[in-house]
Amino acid sequence: MQGTLGRLLLITALAALGACAAPDRRAPLDAASPAPDFALSITVRDDAHGLTPARYVLDPDGSLRAAIGPGAGSDLLPNFTRRLGEDERAGVWRLALAAGVPSGAPGSPGSRAAAPGSERAALDRGAGVVIWVRAQGASAVYTPSMTTDANARLLVERFEELAWVR
Incomplete structure (x- = not known):
């Protein structure tokens, strides 16, 4: 019984140490990459x-999807347009x-609070442009x-260029 309790305490202590060593997923954003x-x-x-009027989607792997023209709403997943290079x-x-x-990016003077709700909700409220972003496990709508x-x-204009609209 005493050996079992000792092993249990050792396992608990090792697990706690492992948790302390886990990387912080919310490290400051790096402007360089x-x-x-x-x-x-x-x-x-x-x-x-x-x-x-358009819908642009940039995936984490650099795939750019674009749909141009009226009706390109937030419920549409556009077709693949091209893959961006690392520099792009x-x-x-x-x-x-x-x-x-x-929001909260270092050195970002325009840092803003996220809009409540989803992309669709923002468009329903009359927003002319809706930006959804995901970074470091968190997402928000602007x-x-x-x-x-x-x-x-x-x-927005850069996405027009990358999708060959301009």
């Missing part, structure tokens, strides 16, 4: 201040950080103004 799980989607409505993916990451998405948020507009 994208988070491994970095993914981003942008939905642009018909009335979004001169931007082409890193460039999108830097633009996203400059636009304040994901609804930037295309008339006042120059960094967010640059991000």
